[in-house]
Amino acid sequence: MKGIGLDIGSRTVKLVVCENGVIKMTRKEANTHDPLSLCRDMLCGIEADRIIATGYGRHLLGGYLPCETVSEIKAFARGSQAIHKPCSTVLDIGGQDTKAISLDDKGKIARFQMNDKCAAGTGRFLEVMATALGLSLEDFIEAAASAETAEPVNSMCAVFAESEVISMIARGSSRAGIALGIHQAVARRAVSLLEKVSVREDILFAGGVALNPCMRTQIEEQLGRLVIVPQDPQIVGALGCALMASEE
Amino acid sequence: MAPRQKTNEARRILHSTAIAPTEPLILDAFTSDPAGRILHLVLSKREQGAHVIGLYCGYAPLELIRAIKGIPAFLCASSGKTIAAAEAVLPANLCPLIKSSFGYIRTKSCPFYELSEVVIGETTCDGKKKMFELIAPLKPTHVMDLPYQPVEEGTLARWTDRVRRLKAFLEETFAAEIAAERIEAEIRETNLKCRLMDRVFDYAALDPSALHWSELLDIIAVEPLMGGEEFHRFVSPLLQRLETRAAGGIGFARPGSPRVLVSGCPIGGEAKKVLRIVEEAGGVVVALEGCSGMKGYSIRIDEGTGDPLAAVAAATLKIPCACMTPNRRRFDALDEMIRRFRPHAVIDVILQACHTYNIESWQIERHVQERHGLPFLKIETDYSQSDVEPLRTRIEALLESC
Numbered sequence: 001m002k003g004i005g006l007d008i009g010s011r012t013v014k015l016v017v018c019e020n021g022v023i024k025m026t027r028k029e030a031n032t033h034d035p036l037s038l039c040r041d042m043l044c045g046i047e048a049d050r051i052i053a054t055g056y057g058r059h060l061l062g063g064y065l066p067c068e069t070v071s072e073i074k075a076f077a078r079g080s081q082a083i084h085k086p087c088s089t090v091l092d093i094g095g096q097d098t099k100a101i102s103l104d105d106k107g108k109i110a111r112f113q114m115n116d117k118c119a120a121g122t123g124r125f126l127e128v129m130a131t132a133l134g135l136s137l138e139d140f141i142e143a144a145a146s147a148e149t150a151e152p153v154n155s156m157c158a159v160f161a162e163s164e165v166i167s168m169i170a171r172g173s174s175r176a177g178i179a180l181g182i183h184q185a186v187a188r189r190a191v192s193l194l195e196k197v198s199v200r201e202d203i204l205f206a207g208g209v210a211l212n213p214c215m216r217t218q219i220e221e222q223l224g225r226l227v228i229v230p231q232d233p234q235i236v237g238a239l240g241c242a243l244m245a246s247e248e
Numbered sequence: 249m250a251p252r253q254k255t256n257e258a259r260r261i262l263h264s265t266a267i268a269p270t271e272p273l274i275l276d277a278f279t280s281d282p283a284g285r286i287l288h289l290v291l292s293k294r295e296q297g298a299h300v301i302g303l304y305c306g307y308a309p310l311e312l313i314r315a316i317k318g319i320p321a322f323l324c325a326s327s328g329k330t331i332a333a334a335e336a337v338l339p340a341n342l343c344p345l346i347k348s349s350f351g352y353i354r355t356k357s358c359p360f361y362e363l364s365e366v367v368i369g370e371t372t373c374d375g376k377k378k379m380f381e382l383i384a385p386l387k388p389t390h391v392m393d394l395p396y397q398p399v400e401e402g403t404l405a406r407w408t409d410r411v412r413r414l415k416a417f418l419e420e421t422f423a424a425e426i427a428a429e430r431i432e433a434e435i436r437e438t439n440l441k442c443r444l445m446d447r448v449f450d451y452a453a454l455d456p457s458a459l460h461w462s463e464l465l466d467i468i469a470v471e472p473l474m475g476g477e478e479f480h481r482f483v484s485p486l487l488q489r490l491e492t493r494a495a496g497g498i499g500f501a502r503p504g505s506p507r508v509l510v511s512g513c514p515i516g517g518e519a520k521k522v523l524r525i526v527e528e529a530g531g532v533v534v535a536l537e538g539c540s541g542m543k544g545y546s547i548r549i550d551e552g553t554g555d556p557l558a559a560v561a562a563a564t565l566k567i568p569c570a571c572m573t574p575n576r577r578r579f580d581a582l583d584e585m586i587r588r589f590r591p592h593a594v595i596d597v598i599l600q601a602c603h604t605y606n607i608e609s610w611q612i613e614r615h616v617q618e619r620h621g622l623p624f625l626k627i628e629t630d631y632s633q634s635d636v637e638p639l640r641t642r643i644e645a646l647l648e649s650c
């Protein structure tokens with residue numbers, strides 16, 4: 001059986017096709033103001049028996065084609081298990097959501113936590129902060145990685161943090177130090193979310209922010225443990241959906 | 249009290265359930281306007297000479313209010329519409345219930361406040377306590393000083409004294425006396441109504457649940473406004489209808505729908521979005537633990553003690569509100585509700601900035617998971633609709649794990 005998994009995130013739409021448990025294709029596109037059209041384009045030319053969607057836009061396709069939905073929690077739990085069987089804890093930092101999931105020995109969801117309704121501590125927060133520092137996201141990450149000492153940033157609200165950063169620049173703090181401080185603040189947030197669900201190894205770090213090596217280091221330092229970043233951390237949710245869709 | 253709204257929740261979901269009831273439970277002129285029913289009841293009692301007495305919460309003993317020929321009117325506090333007006337005075341980072349209520353009063357849009365001759369408040373939380381200071385100049389407002397350690401020595405004596413002061417306040421304001429026999433008679437009325445409510449709850453406990461949460465809320469809203477006999481007349485046909493549903497296996501659930509117990513802060517008006525999302529995600533709300541739901545009805549007042557005022561004080565002090573410390577009774581009551589309503593998951597709803605319920609939620613989570621092995625979700629929300637989608641994600645994930 002062939003199944004399509006779609007993860008319609010706030011920044012990126014991810015698509016995975018699985019047949020009998022094996023990945024056949026993956027696609028990723030930056031989301032637009034018209035996610036429905038984007039999904040239709042991405043689905044174009046793909047035949048499958050079943051589609052399962054997740055992500056904030058998961059209910060979008062329902063009126064257009066037969067499409068089931070699952071929550072991101074279930075999708076990430078399933079995808080993480082497929083990527084790394086001994087995984088007991090999942091951290092996902094995406095564009096507008098951060099979630100921590102703990103799995104029991106059978107791979108069932110034991111507990112989960114999501115960030116508050118605002119963008120604090122998500123990928124979007126990092127983007128806003130990079131802009132406030134006048135850096136591209138790549139340069140922002142590089143600056144953070146090269147910093148010797150961090151300038152502590154306290155606010156986690158994107159609006160407050162922006163003015164905090166601006167006044168730090170005005171006081172002459174180094175941009176690299178501020179960039180590192182922002183990474184540390186986001187990592188702290190993620191770690192406290194993880195601690196709420198209880199942290200057991202192995203820990204899988206997924207979502208677009210897992211592509212950021214400085215964030216990974218910061219999270220590992222604050223947790224005092226290593227995390228596993230999959231080869232493509234962005235497709236974990238879509239993979240979970242595709243696997244569910246390719247089963248009877 | 250819910251603002252005027254004309255939707256009939258129960259009817260709204262009928263189409264999505266194969267075996268759902270086909271007729272509304274409450275058949276009267278207000279079937280599709282439950283808020284109108286409440287206003288009508290208050291107005292008609294007032295025409296018959298009752299004093300309208302504005303209330304916030306269950307710590308104000310209703311027996312004294314009825315004994316002085318009062319009609320208790322729970323004030324509007326569950327709409328986001330009035331919050332902007334409140335925030336002109338109050339800080340934004342405050343419980344939406346307090347802001348909403350203050351906004352209603354400030355914009356003169358709460359009919360129950362406008363009708364009230366006096367208002368009774370309690371020092372249940374800092375926000376309400378300080379808000380009462382702001383509304384006190386507008387209308388006679390009596391604030392009861394509530395002690396927080398329910399089982400400590402001396403607490404009951406202190407609370408009994410506060411109940412006695414309320415009696416004195418009512419007697420002075422309305423130039424009448426409250427005789428002990430009147431309180432005793434009202435205790436019997438309350439107990440009778442609690443027993444009737446208990447019979448209603450039996451139908452929520454069925455599988456499938458024969459009682460929809462919106463029907464439950466509608467009955468709960470009517471109960472304080474009626475005497476024992478009157479409420480008996482009101483509820484009897486409902487019990488018959490519920491019995492017919494039960495006998496026919498008719499109820500609000502699809503096969504396999506997870507049963508959900510919702511606990512925490514009072515839920516009314518716009519906070520009902522949580523209950524709707526549970527339903528849209530395929531769950532059935534079978535029990536409401538909070539003060540707007542079933543919690544208060546499990547308490548019986550001792551009859552024939554010879555000191556009815558003390559009996560009333562002792563009973564109200566048993567309300568398991570998170571303002572109490574320690575709040576052991578809430579956990580006991582929750583155990584009993586879980587036994588009775590057999591939920592598959594518990595959702596604890598915290599109104600933003602309600603510190604007591606928010607902190608207690610951690611203990612509730614441990615209790616529900618460790619003692620009962622049930623999936624648990626804490627939700628912090630307010631009266632805006634902006635978090636509906638994030639809430640949906642969390643609730644869907646919770647129900648998937650049932």
Ligand code: SF4
Nearest residue numbers: 305306372514539569
């Ligand atoms: S939760 Fe506490 S303060 Fe609120 S209505 Fe109930 S008893 Fe009163």
Ligand code: SF4
Nearest residue numbers: 343345373513599602
């Ligand atoms: S919900 Fe909490 S903060 Fe709000 S009025 Fe009730 S006790 Fe106070």
